[in-house]
Amino acid sequence: MTALFALGTSLLWGLADFGGGLLTRRFPALTVVVVSQAVAVVVLGAVVLTTGAFDEAGPRLWYAVAAGVVGPVAMLAFYKALALGPMGVVSPLGSLGVVVPVGVGLLLGDRPGLLQFAGIAVAIVGVILAGGPELRGAPVQRQAVLLTLVAAFGFGAVMALISEASTTVSGLFLALFVQRVTNLAVGGAALMFSVRRGGHALPADGGGLKAVAASLPALAFVGLADVAANGTYAMAAQHGPVTVAAVLASLYPVVTALAARGVLKERLRAVQAAGAGLALVGTVLLATG
Numbered sequence: 261m262t263a264l265f266a267l268g269t270s271l272l273w274g275l276a277d278f279g280g281g282l283l284t285r286r287f288p289a290l291t292v293v294v295v296s297q298a299v300a301v302v303v304l305g306a307v308v309l310t311t312g313a314f315d316e317a318g319p320r321l322w323y324a325v326a327a328g329v330v331g332p333v334a335m336l337a338f339y340k341a342l343a344l345g346p347m348g349v350v351s352p353l354g355s356l357g358v359v360v361p362v363g364v365g366l367l368l369g370d371r372p373g374l375l376q377f378a379g380i381a382v383a384i385v386g387v388i389l390a391g392g393p394e395l396r397g398a399p400v401q402r403q404a405v406l407l408t409l410v411a412a413f414g415f416g417a418v419m420a421l422i423s424e425a426s427t428t429v430s431g432l433f434l435a436l437f438v439q440r441v442t443n444l445a446v447g448g449a450a451l452m453f454s455v456r457r458g459g460h461a462l463p464a465d466g467g468g469l470k471a472v473a474a475s476l477p478a479l480a481f482v483g484l485a486d487v488a489a490n491g492t493y494a495m496a497a498q499h500g501p502v503t504v505a506a507v508l509a510s511l512y513p514v515v516t517a518l519a520a521r522g523v524l525k526e527r528l529r530a531v532q533a534a535g536a537g538l539a540l541v542g543t544v545l546l547a548t549g
Contacts, residue, residue, distance in 0.1 A: 277513075280482045321438050
């Protein structure tokens with residue numbers, strides 16, 4: 261069950277990143293974050309009310325609040341990086357944040373078997389190689405890499421926090437709702453601050469609110485896929501070792517890179533293709549271990 265939920269997380273995060281990256285090339289990154297999270301809040305609010313999840317309120321929800329504060333910062337940095345650099349490069353680097361939940365899991369006593377340790381090592385090496393040698397590239401590429409590393413640490417922290425925010429399914433719904441409400445509050449405040457300083461909330465090339473409305477299905481998909489990914493990751497972490505769940509969930513760059521290759525015709529370097537292959541080998545080792 262851990263492998264199934266974690267791989268589902270990779271699929272959802274990979275598609276959400278691809279969609280968010282495309283949207284950020286037209287809309288300001290903060291607008292993408294705020295609108296997508298607003299849709300997630302509405303849907304999760306309905307789920308929480310329907311399931312009576314408010315009864316699960318407790319001190320663990322502070323983990324969800326913390327994840328909600330860190331999340332918008334990570335998403336903003338990541339979407340800006342996706343708008344600057346090739347998705348097939350940025351997305352793999354973003355998954356380096358896996359070292360945060362893996363480290364937490366080891367500190368809390370997770371002890372994967374030898375084969376799973378090998379899978380973790382192979383998958384992490386694959387993710388690093390899939391990022392490609394971009395640090396010595398143009399200034400825009402370096403900026404994209406630095407933004408991605410900020411996002412990576414944030415994503416890793418969110419993974420660690422959300423896995424601690426609940427112990428039941430209904431509690432998970434409530435934790436995700438609290439996280440997204442906090443996301444919306446932090447992101448909305450940042451957007452208002454940006455506009456007051458002369459930034460844009462709507463596309464610079466025109467279209468205004470009509471453009472946002474036309475893209476609402478895509479924005480909703482990004483927000484809901486991200487929420488679902490957080491949920492499946494929490495379930496994966498509850499059913500098995502956090503170290504295994506975190507590494508399998510971090511394989512979402514393969515999905516993003518494949519989507520970018522298929523839709524945007526982005527070409528990967530040989531080292532990146534080799535990295536993606538190693539990541540898949542690591543997945544097999546983890547799943548069979």
